[in-house]
Amino acid sequence: MERNVVLIALFAALIAALGLLPKFTLASGIPITAQSMGIMLCGTVLGARRGALAVVLFLVLVAAGLPLLAGGRGGLGVFTTPWAGFLFGFPVAAFVGGLVMEKWKSGNTTIVAGVAAIVGGIGALYLVAVPYYMVMKPAGLSEALITAMAPFMPGDLIKAVITGAITGALYKARPSSVLSRA
Amino acid sequence: MISLTSPVRTRAHSWPAGAKLGALAVAGIALFVFDTLPAQLGAFAGMLGLYALPGRLFLRTGIERLWMLWPFVAIIGLFHLVTQTWLEGLLILLRLVTAVGLANLVTMTTPLDDMIAVIRWLATPLRRFGLNTRALELSIALVIRILPTLIDNGQRLTQSWRARSRRRPGWQIVMPFTLLALDDAEHMADALRARGGLVDKKGDFDGT
Numbered sequence: 001m002e003r004n005v006v007l008i009a010l011f012a013a014l015i016a017a018l019g020l021l022p023k024f025t026l027a028s029g030i031p032i033t034a035q036s037m038g039i040m041l042c043g044t045v046l047g048a049r050r051g052a053l054a055v056v057l058f059l060v061l062v063a064a065g066l067p068l069l070a071g072g073r074g075g076l077g078v079f080t081t082p083w084a085g086f087l088f089g090f091p092v093a094a095f096v097g098g099l100v101m102e103k104w105k106s107g108n109t110t111i112v113a114g115v116a117a118i119v120g121g122i123g124a125l126y127l128v129a130v131p132y133y134m135v136m137k138p139a140g141l142s143e144a145l146i147t148a149m150a151p152f153m154p155g156d157l158i159k160a161v162i163t164g165a166i167t168g169a170l171y172k173a174r175p176s177s178v179l180s181r182a
Numbered sequence: 183m184i185s186l187t188s189p190v191r192t193r194a195h196s197w198p199a200g201a202k203l204g205a206l207a208v209a210g211i212a213l214f215v216f217d218t219l220p221a222q223l224g225a226f227a228g229m230l231g232l233y234a235l236p237g238r239l240f241l242r243t244g245i246e247r248l249w250m251l252w253p254f255v256a257i258i259g260l261f262h263l264v265t266q267t268w269l270e271g272l273l274i275l276l277r278l279v280t281a282v283g284l285a286n287l288v289t290m291t292t293p294l295d296d297m298i299a300v301i302r303w304l305a306t307p308l309r310r311f312g313l314n315t316r317a318l319e320l321s322i323a324l325v326i327r328i329l330p331t332l333i334d335n336g337q338r339l340t341q342s343w344r345a346r347s348r349r350r351p352g353w354q355i356v357m358p359f360t361l362l363a364l365d366d367a368e369h370m371a372d373a374l375r376a377r378g379g380l381v382d383k384k385g386d387f388d389g390t
Contacts, residue, residue: 002379003371005317009324010367014360016325017332021340021356034356041360057321064297065186065289066326073250075186075289076203077282080210081254137258137274143265147257166357170364177364 004050007179011042011054012061019070033070036156039090040121040163043097044113045170047180051094059087082139083148085132089125096120101180109171109181114164121163122156186289189243192236194291199300202288209284213277219269222276229283240290247286251279298322317380328366335362 015038042051058068067074079087097120104112126149133139133148171178188195194202213225233244255275262271301322305315339359343351374380 001317002374003368005321005380006324006367006371006374007364009321010328010363010370012321013325013328013332014363016329017336017359018356020333021336034353037353037356045360057318057325060301061322061325064301065292065294067186068329071250075247076206076285077247077289078285080281080285081251081278083254143261147261151257162353162356166360169357170360173361174364177368 004179007046007177008050008054008057011038011046011051012057014038015042015055015058016061016066016068019068034159035070036090036121036125037159037163039093039125040097040117040160041166043094043099043120044101044116044163044167044180045178046094046098047102048095048098050179051098052091055091055094059090062087082133082137083129085129085136085148086125088132089128092128093120093125096124098180105181108168109178110164110168112164113167114161117160117163117167118157121160122153125156186247186286187293188236188240188290190236190240192240192291194287195293197291199292199296200303202292203300206284206288210281213281217273217277219273219276222273222280225280226276226283229280229287232287233283244283244286244290247290248279248283251282254278314380320380324370328363328370331366332359332363335359 015035018038019033019035021034039055042054045051046054062068062074063076063079065075069078078084097116100116100119101112104115130141130144130148133144134141137144139147167178171181176182209225213222216222216225233241255278258275258278259271262268262274298319302315302319305313305318309315336355336359339355339362340351343355
């Protein structure tokens with residue numbers, strides 16, 4: 001019990017801390033933050049339920065007014081933009097990613113975690129974020145894909161691959177701490 | 183811990199947080215219902231007027247926070263310029279900035295403790311569904327406590343990377359960063375358990 005609560009709190013803090021790390025610049029020159037990698041890691045390391053709870057805890061603190069989103073953003077304002085679907089999709093992304101990890105136990109952890117990060121952190125996330133954008137802005141599908149999905153896609157794919165690598169390495173170093181496999 | 187609360191104490195600081203949140207919800211719905219240019223312009227002006235009431239410092243801080251929206255405004259603006267639907271674009275942008283402005287206003291005038299009290303109140307009915315609200319409150323405190331330690335770890339890892347490499351630190355430090363954090367978490371869990379832990383065994387917040 002205590003361990004689970006601490007790990008959930010820790011990963012909520014980890015999402016925030018990753019948003020504060022300096023932006024990585026890709027070879028193509030696109031700057032990306034590691035924050036959404038934190039969401040993916042919640043799922044692949046903590047598993048579905050605990051991962052989603054860590055993300056919810058993070059969002060509760062953002063809503064309460066702590067500037068924990070990348071770029072020091074926070075407060076209730078960030079939940080009112082048409083892009084807020086990404087925030088609401090974050091717990092779903094972690095849950096789905098964790099579910100993939102839990103259901104697919106036999107494979108190599110690095111590869112499974114990479115797939116889990118893509119299915120959860122990209123597939124499930126955009127399934128929430130794109131329709132939300134279409135309703136809230138309001139926008140058509142093609143507009144939503146261009147303005148809400150395309151700019152983030154290359155970075156997200158890279159982050160999913162890195163999430164796989166990190167989860168695999170963590171599993172090697174601390175197998176008991178990777179709860180999605182325990 | 184830095185929060186987004188205003189540097190100036192306003193009269194709205196002492197209003198009940200629940201009432202401010204309720205008013206915000208009503209305003210948010212109204213922004214979607216009254217979808218005409220005069221209404222949106224009026225709401226936008228009213229929002230700026232609210233920021234101006236407590237004085238210049240408050241207004242400036244508020245506008246600095248709203249300024250963070252510019253990449254979003256640029257993307258939407260560009261799209262509507264290209265597709266020649268500028269009136270629709272203007273309406274959408276006005277609504278976006280007004281909605282974010284009003285929500286930020288509530289955040290700026292509501293101390294963190296008041297917000298957490300609202301969260302606790304909102305979570306109370308969930309006890310029936312097995313949520314351990316004590317664990318929820320503890321975890322909020324834990325995040326606020328852990329975060330500075332994590333940032334410190336991150337800075338030390340960045341420095342040691344810089345001391346050894348000419349390249350900029352990148353994703354490579356995320357792995358040791360997470361590993362350090364996991365080890366800290368195990369110690370913290372032991373410490374919590376040693377101090378009596380979370381006695382309420384009915385709790386379900388941890389997902390087990």
